[in-house]
Amino acid sequence: MEEVEKISQALKLLERYEDYLFRRAWGMTFVTLGLLAPLNALLILKAQTISIILGMGTEAFISLVSIMIALAIAALTIYFFTSATIVVSRRRKFSFSREMPHAFAISLIWFVAFNVTRFFPERFAAVSWLWATGCASILSYLVLWKAQIHRSLRELVITGLTLLAASVPIAFLSEAVAETASLIVFTIAFVGGGFYSIVTASKALGEGEEAA
Amino acid sequence: MPLAGEPDEIPEIGGIFSAPHRLTIMLILYLHKRVKFKDMQNLLQITPGNLDHHVRKLEQARYVKTRYVFSWRPLVAIEITTEGARAFRDYATRLRKLLEKVK
Numbered sequence: 153m154e155e156v157e158k159i160s161q162a163l164k165l166l167e168r169y170e171d172y173l174f175r176r177a178w179g180m181t182f183v184t185l186g187l188l189a190p191l192n193a194l195l196i197l198k199a200q201t202i203s204i205i206l207g208m209g210t211e212a213f214i215s216l217v218s219i220m221i222a223l224a225i226a227a228l229t230i231y232f233f234t235s236a237t238i239v240v241s242r243r244r245k246f247s248f249s250r251e252m253p254h255a256f257a258i259s260l261i262w263f264v265a266f267n268v269t270r271f272f273p274e275r276f277a278a279v280s281w282l283w284a285t286g287c288a289s290i291l292s293y294l295v296l297w298k299a300q301i302h303r304s305l306r307e308l309v310i311t312g313l314t315l316l317a318a319s320v321p322i323a324f325l326s327e328a329v330a331e332t333a334s335l336i337v338f339t340i341a342f343v344g345g346g347f348y349s350i351v352t353a354s355k356a357l358g359e360g361e362e363a364a
Numbered sequence: 365m366p367l368a369g370e371p372d373e374i375p376e377i378g379g380i381f382s383a384p385h386r387l388t389i390m391l392i393l394y395l396h397k398r399v400k401f402k403d404m405q406n407l408l409q410i411t412p413g414n415l416d417h418h419v420r421k422l423e424q425a426r427y428v429k430t431r432y433v434f435s436w437r438p439l440v441a442i443e444i445t446t447e448g449a450r451a452f453r454d455y456a457t458r459l460r461k462l463l464e465k466v467k
Contacts, residue, residue, distance in 0.1 A: 155459060162388040169392055169399075169407055358406040 172357040173236035178305055179349030180232045184225060185285075186342025190335045192221040193281075197331065222266075254299035261291045278330040279319045281338060286315030289345075307352070311345035380425050381455055385410065386418050393428060393444035394452045401430070401440040427451055 195202065195217045203213035233255075265288035272280035289312030296305060318337040322330050381387045385408055392399055392407075405415045419442055422428040427448030433441045444452075 156463070158384045158387050159391075159459065161384060162391045165388050165407055166392055166395065169396070169403070172403070172407075173396075354406065357403060358409060 168357065170236075172353045175305060175349050175353035175356070177232040177236040178308070179346045179353060181229045182307075182311065182342045182346030182349060184228045184232075184346075186339050186344075186346060188221050188225050189281075189342075190339045192218060193331075193335055195221075254295050257295045258292050261288050261295070264288075275327065276323065278327065278334040279323045282315045282319035282322065282334055285338070285342075286312045286319065288312075289315065305349065307345050307349045310348070311341050314341045314345075380421065380427065380451075383418065383421075385415075386422060389418060389422065389442070390427065390444070390448065390452045390455075393442060394449055398433075398441050398443045400433075401442055404442060422448070425451075 196214055199210050199214050199217070203210045206213065265284040269277070269280040269284050289308045293305060293308035293312070296308070315337065318341070319334070322333045322337065325333060381390060388408060389404065392404070401412075401415065401419075405412055408415065419428060419430060423430065425448075426445055429443050429445055430440055431443060433439050
């Protein structure tokens with residue numbers, strides 16, 4: 153039937169559009185993370201000077217900045233993903249078993265990644281960020297691949313491997329150089345990975361399977 | 365396959381949704397409410413003029429409206445209206461009933 157063929161074609165395009173939104177949300181999240189997390193680290197490194205200028209205690213300043221940036225990252229991530237998936241007209245029943253396990257698993261992976269770094273020895277403080285987030289990227293890819301709800305995001309693996317590979321030489325640098333180097337690597341990997349995701353999402357929107 | 369006794373079920377509303385592109389536009393807008401003009405053009409792989417033609421047809425039926433949204437640059441977005449959502453829901457319901465009869 154002609155109508156069925158038309159609907160079937162429309163559904164294929166809908167799936168492609170939803171994939172595009174999902175990939176773009178990942179890209180935006182990566183860019184946000186790549187800019188805000190190093191900003192947090194930078195502010196903590198300069199906390200003593202800034203807190204004197206602001207006339208507040210260094211500890212209080214560090215806590216305030218860390219909380220504000222963590223909240224900003226969480227709020228923006230939630231915004232990017234909900235605006236990609238929330239549908240206004242759809243009255244679809246929310247399926248916990250279909251949608252929540254992988255979203256929960258990925259959130260947990262990143263929460264652990266950002267908190268596990270404090271348990272590393274002091275001399276690995278700088279590179280522990282790269283190890284934790286690199287592993288989190290690769291684990292997120294594996295969760296998405298297992299869930300098979302959206303097409304797998306290769307950029308997660310590329311970013312993860314970049315972070316892990318770059319951490320090896322940085323681990324042998326002096327502490328002061330390692331701090332700056334890991335911040336630069338973190339920013340380049342996440343902002344680069346984010347933009348790559350956004351660009352490939354736009355390409356895949358027009359070209360379909362081949363570009364995805 | 366024409367169905368005896370129900371010849372007008374789909375053709376009745378098929379007028380506006382008969383073009384595959386318009387059907388896709390309505391399906392995506394029904395589910396996502398608002399889509400950027402440029403994204404829709406890339407998705408459908410048609411020229412801006414062609415998409416504009418389909419959007420105008422849907423606008424004339426008051427099923428969609430276009431508006432400017434402000435991102436880091438001004439963008440045109442296509443948005444479904446309440447009337448459009450209702451019409452598409454009716455279309456989907458009729459199509460589902462028709463398929464159930466075929467089954």
